[in-house]
Amino acid sequence: MANSVKAFRCEHTLRDLREGLEHVHQEAEAALAAHGFDDGAKFAIRLAIEEAVVNAFRHGNRSDPKKSVHFRAYIDDTRASFEVEDEGPGFDPATIPDPTEDENLEIPSGRGVMLIKAYMTEVEYVPPGNLLRMTYRKPA
Amino acid sequence: MASSHISVRKTDNLIRIDFIDRNILDELNIHQIGEEILKVVESEFRPKVVVVFKNVEHMSSAAFGTLMKVNERVKARDGQLRLCQITPRIHEAFVMTKLNRIFSISDTYETAVASFV
Numbered sequence: 001m002a003n004s005v006k007a008f009r010c011e012h013t014l015r016d017l018r019e020g021l022e023h024v025h026q027e028a029e030a031a032l033a034a035h036g037f038d039d040g041a042k043f044a045i046r047l048a049i050e051e052a053v054v055n056a057f058r059h060g061n062r063s064d065p066k067k068s069v070h071f072r073a074y075i076d077d078t079r080a081s082f083e084v085e086d087e088g089p090g091f092d093p094a095t096i097p098d099p100t101e102d103e104n105l106e107i108p109s110g111r112g113v114m115l116i117k118a119y120m121t122e123v124e125y126v127p128p129g130n131l132l133r134m135t136y137r138k139p140a
Numbered sequence: 141m142a143s144s145h146i147s148v149r150k151t152d153n154l155i156r157i158d159f160i161d162r163n164i165l166d167e168l169n170i171h172q173i174g175e176e177i178l179k180v181v182e183s184e185f186r187p188k189v190v191v192v193f194k195n196v197e198h199m200s201s202a203a204f205g206t207l208m209k210v211n212e213r214v215k216a217r218d219g220q221l222r223l224c225q226i227t228p229r230i231h232e233a234f235v236m237t238k239l240n241r242i243f244s245i246s247d248t249y250e251t252a253v254a255s256f257v
Contacts (some may be wrong), residue, residue: 043198043229050200100238108205111237115201118236 005034007076014069017057024049024071031075037138044119045080045136051112052084052132060086060130079121081135090128145173153184153219154253158192174206178213187219190252194225199233211243220244222252 008031014020028049032042053069061067067087074081097104099111117123122135149156157177161169181187191207207223214221224246226234234240246252 040229046198047200047233050198054200054202105238105242106208108208109201111201111204114237115233 005077007074008035009075010071010073012071014053014057014071015065017054020057020069020071021050021053024053024073028073028075028080031073032080035075035077035080037080037136041080041136041138048116048120048134048136049082049084051116052082052134055112056084056086056088056130056132059091060088062088077138079135079137081133083131083133085131088130090130091125092129093125144176145169146176148180150180150184153187154256155180155184155187155189156192156249157189159195161195170200170202170206174209177206177210181210181213181217181219184219185217187214187217188222188253188256189214189219190222190224190249192225192249193223193227193230196230197227199230204233204237204239208239208242220256222246222255224249224252 010027012020012024014024025046028045029042032045037045053071056069057063061069064087069087070083070085072083093113096110096113097107099105099107099114104110116132116134119136120134121137122133124133125131126133145160147158147160149158157180159173177191181189189210191210211221222244225248226245231240231245234243234245244252244255246255
């Protein structure tokens with residue numbers, strides 16, 4: 001059966017964390033609602049977008065105001081896919097300590113990547129690590 | 141000056157903190173919220189602090205980090221921190237990150253207050 005609503009696509013260059021995040025949250029929320037994603041999915045996706053965009057600005061671009069974050073989204077009735085790309089040198093996600101290990105539990109930072117992996121169906125950091133691809137698939 | 145994101149009720153050293161907006165615990169506001177809570181906590185010795193999540197629908201890792209700083213500061217003042225009325229979705233995030241082992245979480249404000257020692 002053909003999709004009842006046309007697939008949503010967007011591409012943005014974000015220059016300011018606060019404004020950019022607010023804009024992509026609003027846009028994604030409307031598209032997810034139009035494509036029948038339930039509240040649990042919307043919660044998961046909002047969290048993942050938030051963590052990805054914040055990490056891109058703060059860690060990827062190291063809060064350099066001359067650098068931007070590139071955000072792309074594709075949402076249809078079965079999945080919501082996003083790309084978040086910063087202008088930094090990249091990183092190896094395998095080097096991030098597991099925040100759920102006992103010795104790391106009381107460290108206040110370092111949970112963003114873990115939450116993205118926990119809430120999204122597919123997560124890929126494309127080498128050198130400044131491009132994140134993530135997808136949430138509706139359960140069959 | 142930016143408007144406050146929390147409401148605070150104090151009775152002796154018992155401090156109840158409620159969040160005013162639904163999405164306050166996201167990146168956009170969390171730093172200001174953290175500063176506001178720390179200011180309240182530091183005004184008391186041996187504070188018994190209950191943070192009520194009744195109105196909160198979204199959470200982020202930045203918010204977890206802020207709560208952990210608040211917890212440290214409360215402990216440093218020989219106080220106790222309780223969290224309560226957390227929605228099932230946000231509670232799931234606490235469990236996923238294992239932070240339910242760091243924080244004392246109660247279902248209601250009353251049970252949170254009753255759990256202080």
